Amino acid sequence: MKIELGQHIIEFHVEYGPRKKLSIHIDPSGLMTVKAPNHTSDDVVMSAVKQHGSKIVKQLQAIEAARTAPKVREYQEEGKFLHLGKYHALHELIETNGRTEEELQHDLKKFYFASCKKVIGERIKIYQKQLKVTPKSYIIEESRTKWGSCSSAKHLTFNYRLAMAPIEVIDYVVIHELCHLLHMNHDRSFWRRVGSVMPDYKEKEAFLARYGQAMTL
Known part of the structure; x- marks a missing residue:
């Protein structure tokens, strides 16, 4: 199934079974599965996914950020570094003006x-x-x-x-x-x-x- 969450199109698999509650799982590769009770309607599934939309998008973005991590660290203003699961330009994390590369690494x-x-x-x-x-x-x-x-x-x-x-x-x-x-x-x-x-x-x-x-x- 697919759903549009803001500017993101999210694909997910629905797994039905003899369970009482609906739950949403995202594995480390970014594969999303909705586990739902038997006979749960598509509308109910979509509603549940929308309800947790912001959290789902945030988790998927964190997974994608980790997957596409730069291999070479660039200690300059626009170099990208992870903080709390998201990439930020170096100057967004620390003061970069007038700093040497060694000082930037230390800071x-x-x-x-x-x-x-x-x-x-x-x-x-x-x-x-x-x-x-x-x-x-x-x-x-x-x-x-x-x-x-x-x-x-x-x-x-x-x-x-x-x-x-x-x-x-x-x-x-x-x-x-x-x-x-x-x-x-x-x-x-x-x-x-x-x-x-x-x-x-x-x-x-x-x-x-x-x-x-x-x-x-």
Whole structure:
């Protein structure tokens, strides 16, 4: 099926089955599927998609942005860099006038660290209430191997590059680490707890696995 959302034409597949509620899923490649109860009319499906139109377009744009990430970073005013799932010209993120390339690289990384700390702090406040947990502290660091971690002493660590990801992907990493305050390993209880807050967490995992390499300097 197809639907026009603003200036965008969105194609999606409808999957009918013995379910009670209609839900919308977008995989990391941008394929959108509407899962609907048997005998759901086309009008009801279209209405549901329109209702979530802005969120759908935003998610699809983030996926496309990650897919078309530039391979060479251009540290100049119009160089493109990811921030919260969208590309921005460098001068929209930091001051560029009179700065050398080395200074721009330093300032941009500093911007990401600050942005990540702010956003992570805001999201922790939201989800720690839902999960009824309280971390002792959290820090932002640079890592090539992990997006986040949780120590046995309840200290959380997050990768500064998360500031480049869509907010819902950041939410997944925050939820993941907060759930480790309840379950230190990745057993079934852990994943059930993650899923209770974010049912589509596997899509966020897949997004990081597929597009995480584009989230770099």
